[in-house]
Amino acid sequence: HSTFAEVDGELQAAGLLALDSAPAELSAMVGVVFQDPDSQLTMLTVEDEMAFGLENLGGEPRLMSSRIDEALRAVGLHEHKNQRVDRLSGGMKQRLVIAAMLAMQPQILVLDEPTSQLDPAGVREITALIAQLCAERPELTILLVEHRLDSVVSLIDRVLVLNAEGRLVIDTSPEAAFGAHAADLTALNVWLPTEVQARLAESEKHSAGTTQGEVAAAFLEWCSPRLEPGVLAASAAPIVECRELEYCYRPETPVLQGVNLDLFPGEVSALLGANGSGKSTLASLLVGLRRPDAGQVLLDGTPPSRLTGAELAQKLGYVFQNPEHQFVTDCVLDELCFHLPGQEENTHERAREVLHALRLEGFEARNPFTLSLGQKRRLSTATMLMRPKRLLVLDEPTFGQDPAAQEELLSMLESLRAQQTAVLMITHDMDLVWRCADVVYALAEGRLAPGSTPASFFADGATLQSLGLEEPQRRAYYLRATEGVAQ
Numbered sequence: 001h002s003t004f005a006e007v008d009g010e011l012q013a014a015g016l017l018a019l020d021s022a023p024a025e026l027s028a029m030v031g032v033v034f035q036d037p038d039s040q041l042t043m044l045t046v047e048d049e050m051a052f053g054l055e056n057l058g059g060e061p062r063l064m065s066s067r068i069d070e071a072l073r074a075v076g077l078h079e080h081k082n083q084r085v086d087r088l089s090g091g092m093k094q095r096l097v098i099a100a101m102l103a104m105q106p107q108i109l110v111l112d113e114p115t116s117q118l119d120p121a122g123v124r125e126i127t128a129l130i131a132q133l134c135a136e137r138p139e140l141t142i143l144l145v146e147h148r149l150d151s152v153v154s155l156i157d158r159v160l161v162l163n164a165e166g167r168l169v170i171d172t173s174p175e176a177a178f179g180a181h182a183a184d185l186t187a188l189n190v191w192l193p194t195e196v197q198a199r200l201a202e203s204e205k206h207s208a209g210t211t212q213g214e215v216a217a218a219f220l221e222w223c224s225p226r227l228e229p230g231v232l233a234a235s236a237a238p239i240v241e242c243r244e245l246e247y248c249y250r251p252e253t254p255v256l257q258g259v260n261l262d263l264f265p266g267e268v269s270a271l272l273g274a275n276g277s278g279k280s281t282l283a284s285l286l287v288g289l290r291r292p293d294a295g296q297v298l299l300d301g302t303p304p305s306r307l308t309g310a311e312l313a314q315k316l317g318y319v320f321q322n323p324e325h326q327f328v329t330d331c332v333l334d335e336l337c338f339h340l341p342g343q344e345e346n347t348h349e350r351a352r353e354v355l356h357a358l359r360l361e362g363f364e365a366r367n368p369f370t371l372s373l374g375q376k377r378r379l380s381t382a383t384m385l386m387r388p389k390r391l392l393v394l395d396e397p398t399f400g401q402d403p404a405a406q407e408e409l410l411s412m413l414e415s416l417r418a419q420q421t422a423v424l425m426i427t428h429d430m431d432l433v434w435r436c437a438d439v440v441y442a443l444a445e446g447r448l449a450p451g452s453t454p455a456s457f458f459a460d461g462a463t464l465q466s467l468g469l470e471e472p473q474r475r476a477y478y479l480r481a482t483e484g485v486a487q
Contacts, residue, residue, distance in 0.1 A: 091275030121468030
């Protein structure tokens with residue numbers, strides 16, 4: 001009803017013909033959690049947001065309060081009932097949208113990557129919530145659009161796979177999809193559960209003429225961390241220095257306290273922590289978007305506040321959690337050229353190189369806001385790659401991305417290392433941290449723990465538990481593989 005398109009065929013939802021039914025009729029039957037939570041939040045406070053949908057459905061006021069409380073408790077947001085929506089982290093906004101849909105009690109629930117911005121603890125909670133909904137409401141139909149499957153594979157009854165042309169090419173059981181069709185899914189650039197990836201990684205090496213030792217070495221390469229446990233290598237002078245950094249949104253609730261951090265040339269650092277722990281706030285301080293209440297940030301020895309906008313743009317890049325927040329033109333090619341002023345021919349040539357590297361060829365004339373979220377994420381990254389940077393901050397770089405996009409990201413990080421760029425990744429993707437980070441920092445209750453290698457960090461079970469994090473799936477295979485080598 002709001003998108004211009006040519007439509008053939010028929011769509012029914014809960015017995016209603018979608019094209020012939022008003023949005024008010026459909027919304028009473030179907031709840032949709034969009035990929036981008038900001039796109040469907042409308043009110044100023046959490047409680048008002050929860051009430052908005054119920055009021056539009058004509059719900060009885062005396063029942064609203066109990067429904068709202070029940071749904072907020074289910075997603076772990078009840079204590080934030082009176083908080084302003086714009087003060088929530090991306091992950092907390094995602095929980096709020098899910099809660100708002102649950103309160104409306106639809107017959108069909110469409111969840112478009114509902115855990116993409118959640119910390120591991122949040123993923124477990126939402127997965128448990130979906131399982132509970134399935135048990136308590138067997139009449140409820142849930143359509144789950146997902147890339148990352150490890151946490152949800154146990155919930156799945158049926159697997160539907162679309163190819164690049166939008167055709168339904170697989171419709172089968174999970175056992176068949178991740179068994180007989182596993183190689184087909186790989187060819188379609190579809191994520192697989194890590195257990196299935198491990199099986200394929202091992203079996204693919206069993207070709208004629210391959211020795212057992214070569215098979216074991218190849219599998220070990222697939223599951224190994226970038227760096228072994230140990231002391232981090234000494235680096236050159238840091239590009240970024242933070243000393244005793246303090247920041248508060250309100251005096252009584254400090255977000256960051258006494259943060260000390262050095263980011264070095266050619267080093268990829270991962271910043272981990274629960275939703276709302278202050279990761280994005282710290283990043284915004286590093287690049288000069290906010291000023292600290294106390295302490296100091298230095299970029300190549302100079303506070304960001306003393307640099308002009310042009311000087312900052314030359315030295316650093318920031319890929320926001322929401323890519324739409326950084327688009328400034330209405331054309332993909334213009335968006336890239338905006339970040340590299342100069343001779344038009346050379347600028348366009350560089351732009352096309354970057355578009356090719358990130359699989360955005362053919363979209364040059366498109367409006368950035370009409371791209372899919374995964375494509376928007378790649379475009380926002382591409383704008384920061386138009387010229388070399390001293391510092392690049394990537395806020396949730398893998399959400400909404402397919403396997404090919406992650407491999408492109410890994411290649412990009414290797415290029416940035418070679419260029420001696422300091423990279424800071426804010427992420428909940430533990431597999432990404434395991435595969436490509438040099439150093440891991442964890443933020444909790446406003447304080448930053450000293451950095452360590454991924455192998456050392458994920459070996460500390462007590463710390464992981466206290467932070468609500470979990471070890472990467474590949475680590476278990478790595479430990480088994482190294483035990484086998486040792487024996």
